[in-house]
Each structure stands twice: as structure tokens, then as C-alpha cells.
Amino acid sequence: MNPNTAKALLNQMKRIRFVEAEIARRYPEGKMRCPTHLSVGQEGVAAAAGLALRQDDKAVSGHRAHAHYLGKGGNLKAMLAEIYGKATGCCQGKGGSMHLIDESVGFMGSTAIVGGTVPVGVGLAYGMKLKGSSQVSCIFHGDAVLETGAFFESANFAALKQLPVLFLCENNLYSVYSPLQVRQAPGRDIASLVAGLGITVDRGDGNDAVSAYEKISKALAEIRAGGGPRFLEFSTYRWLEHCGPNFDNDIGYRTEAEYLAWKAKDPVERLQAALLADATMNADDVARMDADIKQEVDAAFADAEAAPWPAPETAYTDLYANPWAGAA
Amino acid sequence: MNPNTAKALLNQMKRIRFVEAEIARRYPEGKMRCPTHLSVGQEGVAAAAGLALRQDDKAVSGHRAHAHYLGKGGNLKAMLAEIYGKATGCCQGKGGSMHLIDESVGFMGSTAIVGGTVPVGVGLAYGMKLKGSSQVSCIFHGDAVLETGAFFESANFAALKQLPVLFLCENNLYSVYSPLQVRQAPGRDIASLVAGLGITVDRGDGNDAVSAYEKISKALAEIRAGGGPRFLEFSTYRWLEHCGPNFDNDIGYRTEAEYLAWKAKDPVERLQAALLADATMNADDVARMDADIKQEVDAAFADAEAAPWPAPETAYTDLYANPWAGAA
Amino acid sequence: MSQTTFAQAINAALSEAMRLDPGVICYGLGVPDPKGVFGTTLGLQEKFGPERLFDMPTAENAMTGIGIGAALYGLRPVITHQRLDFALLSMDQLVNNAAKWHFMFGGQRSVPLTVRMILGRGWGQGPTHSQNLQAWFAHVPGLKVVMPASAEDAKGLLLSAIFDPDPVIFLEHRWLHNMKGEVPAGDYRLPLGKAKTVREGKDITVVSMSYMTVEAIHAADYLAAQGIHCDLIDLRSIRPIDWPTIEASVCRTGRLLVLDTGNLTGSVSGEVVARIAERCWDALICAPQRLAMPDFPEATSPALTEHYHVRAEHVAGRIGTMLGRPVDTAPLAGQRSHPHDVPGDWFAGPF
Amino acid sequence: MSQTTFAQAINAALSEAMRLDPGVICYGLGVPDPKGVFGTTLGLQEKFGPERLFDMPTAENAMTGIGIGAALYGLRPVITHQRLDFALLSMDQLVNNAAKWHFMFGGQRSVPLTVRMILGRGWGQGPTHSQNLQAWFAHVPGLKVVMPASAEDAKGLLLSAIFDPDPVIFLEHRWLHNMKGEVPAGDYRLPLGKAKTVREGKDITVVSMSYMTVEAIHAADYLAAQGIHCDLIDLRSIRPIDWPTIEASVCRTGRLLVLDTGNLTGSVSGEVVARIAERCWDALICAPQRLAMPDFPEATSPALTEHYHVRAEHVAGRIGTMLGRPVDTAPLAGQRSHPHDVPGDWFAGPF
């Protein structure tokens, strides 16, 4: 892999990690007053996809979208301000952590209903195909989405119309506190299932950002070449609780040992160690990278905290693009 | 195959054929005033399943349910009266052709929303499993159901809980006037897709009632032995228009040649020829069978025509099992 | 201007929209099939190609979300459900996504989606092919809802719906498809949110919608001959409702009767009565009233639908009661020549 | 009798129902997880086993249909949605199947299904985690709908819902989960369809539901101290609505204010105002009024929810206006010690 790409990957993963850790640290202050799903441990796929996608490619995501938004190049300040409920937020305070958008980099929106953006992403791809664009629509989703009717209906259409869709599944083994075995049949394999829909699939290690980047890049090239939709399933693990800033290995739905085994596969550590080992970076480079990130993130938090609240009357604006008298 | 079983199969197919043909013949009289989807050409699977299922097994179906209802042993008079909108109908005139029920033989209901009874059938099976019953829940459905989210969500649950469900798919190549290729991805194979959900599948020729009976019987035995759900896909063909009494090969969505090719595979003719060929029956037996059926069906039509209309005020009854004052 | 049917008017509107803007796409189950959704989409695939007008798998939820995504990409999708009842599968996409996208993302991008839903009635449509759930859509912030009653309005409102930047639910009643009217040619648009006063009168305000307007016109004309003059307001738009027009009328007449094609309890008619009771209290000289479907699904047997629907005679009768002037309504019912469960003799099933 | 929370009351009702009838099963996403749906299902899997209380895949539509099938088999399923908003995926099964089965099959078999849906509010629940769509369910013939406002009612209504032969939507407001009350032990049932008069008074009828009843009680008690006496009726049941209780009250007071947790237009409050305007016209001495959520989704930022909801001070203020007796409402708002976007200090996120 190109060393610059590798460094960019590491940088993006660290940046996401740092942002998420900082949110977790500050969340108990009670200033971020919305449900917040953190991606610590899951930075690999987000960083890889963000780097592999073109800026004019589109992406959509779900409730756990900070990493995807940042990976795709979304504005950090606007995201944090949104989580703080400020007027400068990417939704001007209307959406919070579960609704991120930065159309300037093709991040078209993340929403809070599991599976809800899957057909939306497919519809974006229909537009691309109709207009003869070479863009790709990337749909970030979790393992639970493979249980929703919305996914199957949408994937069938994507396959039927051979649309430029990249389904990116992060399989972190859990949906909230529910392990896969209470949700999907024994022996069922997500990727094979999707292959049955007529979609070419592949699997990968989501904690190996380099190989994830390569697999995603290959899939994107195939899609752009007119190969139709691709589905990639990456294994990964969420370190923190499902929603909120804490660790929750103690409450009984998973074991500390399981968590530790996955933590040992930390995608950030792994790539950093590799880049140090092959001398792509040295300790100083790493320290500089960390410091730059810290500076950017601290500034963004300061910004978000200092930003103004939205005016109360904006609770009643923007419902319609073309409102009538009496509605805004 | 046991000759009595074979004769019973033939008899049931002929009976269904005769009923449907008679509905088609009389429909233009304007006395059956509801949307009516006929099964002419598709008698094989319905007859085979009806014979293979135990009476205490449950079945549900969709809009094209006459054959399934009759196969399962449903009361012919009650069905015809229902289509005529009479008080003696199986729903007392509330449901019409698309809503058939005869709980006395385990036919739990057919409804008009495509895919709508699939989870219902799975729920029946959950009850069976919870109560330790050896019953099976049979879900009759068409090829279009494989496009609905409801199917996937339900099938996943059936596989997850290893429920006693028999999914019986009659693939007649069309959904209304839409051929498979405008609805499902090229090269997609319905049964393989379902196998990906973790369900054991098989395929068969729906126009070969004997082999359909054998496949269904085998699947039922496996399900009863605790093997979990089974999915069977049978190829077949609807001869008449999607809804209504006419032929419609002229309107352009399919060719007369295609229809004729399938008509040549007529499941009724095929079994009759076989039974005559191997001397299980002779021409007299056939004539007697036909005459008996004609007599039964003619009587049922006469009954339905003569039956009273439901009282107008019953339009406002039976909404609740436990109504309150002011509601019925 | 020429006499065209309501269905032809819809076809013309779709054709015009697709001609005007290459971003307009039309799809839904059976849209390009030989029947063309009761004729409303016939010939369009030939004109605009299979990429812009296409069939769909049975996947109502995804098809709605796909429309949203296509709209976000800049297209103007028109989705068709052959029955409103099927669209129940798509409420998540419609309400959680389409209706909220512009708001919850801070006004960044709207969803110019049009969703046609056909309202079934009669000929045994039965419980799940005849629902009129306009009250649901009218309750959802972020949706717009129209219910045309004439061919002209069908064309004008559909074109406006398609070119409106917000999601619009376009409810078309099956019993209107064959009704004829003068329809302006070309790019004819009517503003969303404006009611139409179809009969003027000083005695009572009658508010109606969709097919009920047809019955109301019969009733109003019959009453006019007897010296009772109705201000008959066809809502056309259910969200927003044109309150100024209704309020002004009630201020003139002092009486209000609201007709609804939906089940009574929780219907749009309730919202109209409530709002007018709140706002026009001083103008009202008697209790406002409603006539809507009973709180039961429509059964299948013709014997069970005969007295189920509100028809012109009921409207006329109720108006007479409200005015304290008993009206003989028998001649009104007697005018109808075709069976009660079909919109006209042209209809002989099967759906 | 002991002081228990609303959440504990639900837990007790579920436990009692499962003990009484082995056909009662409970399921839904997260039902057996360590949080046990805000504590409402904790400990039940241990007591009744994983076959009767179990988790679900994310499959809201199928899970509803499965409940219908299980109910047809003779079970009494209780489904839980952690937010009403997720249940939008299940409208087809709920409305086309559950609500209609008994009717459309001629009364042969009913669907004893209970569907719990939790109504979110505050702490940034935002547009798709805070919808109050009771107006939808109340509009559907065949459904029953309850919205308890107290721990006692939660238990009594849930047990009745579970043992009722018809499908019941049980709407529980997240802000009530920690409210305490006296709750009778054992198999305590309250009839569906009966409202509760929680404060008696002669000056005005206030009709309320679910969490709005809490605000209304604050308002009523505050006003009582100033000599204004409200007849405060907690609907408890939204379908059917207990019309006799409301009508009798309005006949006494002559004034009506209806409070609703849903968006104003098309809300249940409109149905109440409409029906009372129609039926109690002669008793009303001023225009009936409503207070409900604005016609916008709830935004996420606390700055945008601060003035969004109807609170006790607004209720008191409006009542004063309706009576022509201006009321100083500032002290009412001043009574609250915790931030406006949480139900109490016990709540500190994340959901």
C-alpha cells in the first residue's frame, strides 16, 4: 500500500477515535443531550471507506454514524455542534447525533430507524444510473439490518437494476444488547445470504484497515465498471456500550474476555504498529499526528461549546421547502 | 404411489378445476361482485398439499386461495356463498373471494395483501412449537412474495426458532402482468435465496401432482421430526387472467405460445393419463368422477345462488369480539 | 380544452411532467403493464422509456425509500400504489424519512416525491382494498395531501404535486377515474392548499373532498331547486386545509356540514369541525355536523355496502334537518340507474 | 397496595398475566436484555422461560404478524416496541390484519394481541423517537387504544388489554416510567373504554391523556387554589372514548379544553372537540379549545424543545382565558426544578 494512503488511514482512524473518546469523556457533563452511539473500536471500515470513496460519491448511514461521517470528510465542527444542539450544527440542532449530514462531501444523511437509509441509498444509486454518472452510493449499515425487510426489498431492487451501490456491513455481533444468535438462524452467513439475492459479495476483517481499504477499492472499481452492486461484510466490535459513553461489559450480555479479545485487535494500534515496524512512520511522526488531531478536536469542541443556541422559533422552521402561510 | 392417493389427487384437482371453470363461466352474470383470482392450471400443488397435510395442520394463503382452501378440505358451499356475498358464506359476506376461512379443517385464512399471511403462518407455528404440538403450519404463497420484506423477516424468524413451517411457493412466473425479470434479479434463484436464510429447500414441478405430493410429504415428515422449516418451490402457470374470468394472452404481457406450452403440461390431464395408462382407473371411473364432481359443484352453486343475503345491519357487527356499547 | 376523464387527466399530467423535466420518473407495481393503472400510465413508457417509467417488485416500503433517495439525488419520482391499502407497508419511509427529511436535516434538502394512492370502493373491494386513510397523512407534519374531485383538479394538482419540492400524497378515488370534465391542455397547475367553492349559497357551508364532492354536488343541486342554497367547498387539499375559505363561508352561512370519505372517528371531518368550532364560534348558529363512513371497514358483499356509504340523499337529508326544513330525499336516490356498488354502468369488475 | 413506579406496575402486570395464563407470551427487541425495556420486563424471562419471553430480530412488521398468528393459535402475545416510531414498519400487519381479522372473517376468530409502544420525549429524542400517533390508531376500526397516565392505570389497563380478545395498542409515555403511585396487587384490571375523573370541578371540563394528564393535574391544583375548579378527565382509553363521561361533564361545566400529546392537526383532541360540538352544542357556553403539540416534529436540541411542549402553565393560562379570569402562571413554571427536557432529575440520558 502507498505509504501516504496508509498514513491517511491511520490519521483518519485516530481522528475518529479521538473524537469519540472525547465525546465519551464529556458526555456525563450533560451538555450533549441526545442519544449518542459511539464507534470506538469500529474506526477501520469508516476510515477505509472514506478514503476509498470519491468525494462526489454519496453515502448514507444509521444511528452509529459519527465515524462514517468523519471518514467521508464531513465537517467535524458541524457534527460536534449538532451533538451539542447548537445553531452551527450540521442540522442546526434539529437532528442531533443520529442525524448527520454534509452534502458538500456527499454524506447525504444518517437516520435513527434501523435499515431506514438502505432504500434511500439505493434510490440515490438509481439517480446515478439514470443520469449516467460514475458515482457510487455507499450504504453503511450494521448486522441487524440484515434482519429488516427494508434491506431485502432494497437489495433486490439494486440487483435487479444493477445499480452502483456499495453495501458496507459492519458486523459487530450485537444489536443493542442482543447477540447474533438470538436474531439470526444458526449457521446463517450474512454474505452468502446476500449472494443469493444476486449480488456479488465479499468478507473482510474490519480491524485491518489496509485490507478493508483494498477490498472496498476493488469493489468500487467493479461497480464503476458497471458490475452492479457489491456487498462487503466486515467483522468488527464496538468497545463501549450500545448508546452512551460507558463500558458495559459488566451488565451481562457479553463478557469482559470477549471484549478484551477484540480490543487486542484494535485497528488503530494494528496499523500504527505496522507503520512503525516498516518505518513508514517513526515515533515523532506519530506524536505529531496525535498532537495535530488533539488540537483540531479540542478546537472543535471549544467551538461547539461556544456556539450559539438555535433561536427557539427555529423549532418551527424548515418543515417544508415550500411552506404555506401558517407553516414554516 | 398408493392408487387411492393418486385417485384422490386427481379427484381434488378435477374438483378445483371444475369449480374455477364454473366461476369463470358465471362471473359475467355479475352476481359474484368481488375481485376473483382463479387457479385454473395451478391445481397440482393445492391438491397435493391438501392431501399431504393432516386436517389439524394449519394453512394460510393469499389472494389466489380457492384451490388451497378446497385442497385443505374447506367447505365448497361456504366458499361459493362467500363469493356470491351471501349470509351463508364462510365470512358471512364480509370477505369475498380474497378472504376464505374454514377453521374446522385448519384453513386459518387467506388475505388480499401480498405477503400478509406469511408472518401469520409463522406465528401459528410459534404456537405449535410452544405447545409441543406435532402440527405444521403451511404457508401458500406466490413468487411475488419473495420480493416482500415480510417474507424475509418471517422466514428468518422461522429459521431462528426452528419452527414447524412449510413454505409452499407456487412460482407461476407472473405477478399480475409483470414477469419475473422485471421484479427479481437476473440469475436469482428463489430457492437458493431462501436456503441462504438457513432453511432447507427443495424444488419441484407443480404440474406433476404425484411428485409434488411426495416432496411435500417428505418435507412434512422432516418438519414433524423437528427439522425446522422447509421451503418448497413449485413451477406452475396460471391459465386465465390475473384477476377475473377471461383469457388474456392477447393483451401483450405474455405470449399465446408460452401459454400453450404450459397448457400442454396440464397437471390434471397428466395425472389422468397416467392413471388410465397404468389402469388404476378406466374411462368409466373417470366419467363417474367427473359426474360426481359436477353434481357436487352444481349443487353448491345452486345453494349459493339461493342463499339469503346477509342482513344489512350485519355490516356493523363483528368488528370486535368484545365490543363496547355503541360498537358492534 | 376538451372533455377528458379523470384517468386521462392524470395520464396527461404525468406525460406533461415527464416532458417538462427529464428528472420526473414514474414507477410502481404494474405502472407499465397493459392496463396501465386504470389507464393513467398508458403509453408513457413508449414515450419516455423504461428507465423513467418502470415496474416494481412487490416491495412497497423499499420503493418509497428508493423514491426518497432518487428525490435527494435531484429526481422527481412519482410512485403509484394501486390501492392505498398497500401503502401501509411504506409508512416508515413515508413518515420517518420523506416527511421529516427537510426538517430534521435543518432544511438542507427537500424530498420532491409524489405518492399516488388509489382509493378503492364497491364491487367487493372489501376491508383491505377500500381504506381512506387521508386522516393519517393529514396528521403528519411534513407531508402535503391532495384529494382531487374533478378531472381538471386531478391534472392541475398532480402537476403541482410533482413540481412541489415537498412530499405530496395524491389520493385518487377509483370512482372518479371515469368521470369527465374540461381539462386545460399543457402545463396546467393549481396551487396546493386552495379549496374550490363548487356551489355558492348562503344557507349552509358544506365541506367535502374527493368522491364525496360528487355526491355533495348532486345534493346541492337538488336542494337548490327547492330553495336551499349550499356553499359547497371542495377541499382539494387536505394538508394544508384552506382555512380562510372555510371560515369565510361559515361566517356567511352560520352552518357547517363536513363530508368525509373516511371512517368517522378521527377523520379529517373532525379536524374541520373542531377548528371551525374553535375559530368561528360566534358565527355558528347551530351545531356543526359531519357525515362520514361508519366506524367499520367496508365489507365485501353488495348487501353489506348498500347502506354503508354516505350518498347524496343522506347529505340532502341532513342539510334539511340542520335547517329545520325537512327534505324529501327519495327522488335523489331514485336518480341513480346503476347498482349501488359500482360508479357507473361502465364498471363490471373484476377490480 | 404499595408505592410502585409506572414501569414496575407494567412489570407486575406482565408477570401476573404470564402467571395466570400460560398462553401469554412477551417479545420484542431487547425484551429480555439487561435493561429490560426501561425495567418493565426485568426478571420475567427467569420466571417464565425463554420460550415465553424472548428477543426479536429487527423485524417490526413480521413480529406483528407473528403475534397475530400466535394469537390465532390461542396465545395472548404482548409485543413491545421501544419507540412507537419503530412500529411504523408494522402498520400493514396491524391495520390490514390485526384490526380487521375478526370482522373480515365474519367474527370467527379474534386477535388477542397487545402491542406496547413507548412514546419518547426530551433528551434529544428528536424527530423519529418522539412521535405520538395515537390519532392514527384511534382512527382504525378494529383496534382498541389505551394511554394510561398513572401506575395504577398502567397495571389495570395492561392486564385488561392482555386478556381482552381484541387487539389493543398500549401507549406508554417514557416520562411516566418513573412516576410512583399506589398499585393494587395481584390480578387488578380496569375496564377498557372508561375515562377517569381525576379532579372534580364545575368551571371547565379538561380532557387529557397520558403524560398530559400530569401537567393538567399541576394546572388544576394550582387553579383550585385560586378558586377555579376543573373537571379533569383522563381519557385512559382513546378508542373507544368514554363519551358519556365527557358529555356529562361538559353539560355541567359548559366549557371544554382538550389536551393532546400529539401534533395538533388531526389529533385525538380534534375528535373530542368535534364530537362535543356536535352533541353538546346547547350546553357549551364558549368555544371549545385544544392544546396540543405544534404541527412540527420534536427537534433534538434542548433549545428547540424548551417551548415546544404544552406544560401546566400553558394549560392554566388557557383556562384562565376561557373563563375570562387572567391567571398568573409564572409560579407554575417556577415549581419545576429539573431541566425542561427530562422528566426528572433521575434522567441523565443516554436514552
Ligand SMILES: Cc1ncc(C[n+]2csc(CCOP(=O)(O)OP(=O)(O)O)c2C)c(N)n1
Ligand atoms: C426499526 C428499528 N427498530 C429498533 C430500533 C432500536 N435500535 C437502535 S440501534 C439498534 C441496533 C442495531 O444494530 P446494528 O444494525 O447491528 O448496529 P450497531 O448498533 O451494532 O452498530 C436497534 C435495534 C431502531 N432504531 N429502529
Ligand SMILES: Cc1ncc(C[n+]2csc(CCOP(=O)(O)OP(=O)(O)O)c2C)c(N)n1
Ligand atoms: C402489498 C401488495 N402489493 C400489491 C398488491 C397487488 N397484487 C395483488 S395480487 C398481486 C400479484 C402477486 O403475485 P404472486 O405472489 O406471484 O401470486 P399470483 O398472483 O401469481 O398467484 C399483486 C401485486 C397487493 N395485493 N398487495
Ligand SMILES: [Mg+2]
Ligand atoms: Mg451490530
Ligand SMILES: [Mg+2]
Ligand atoms: Mg405469481
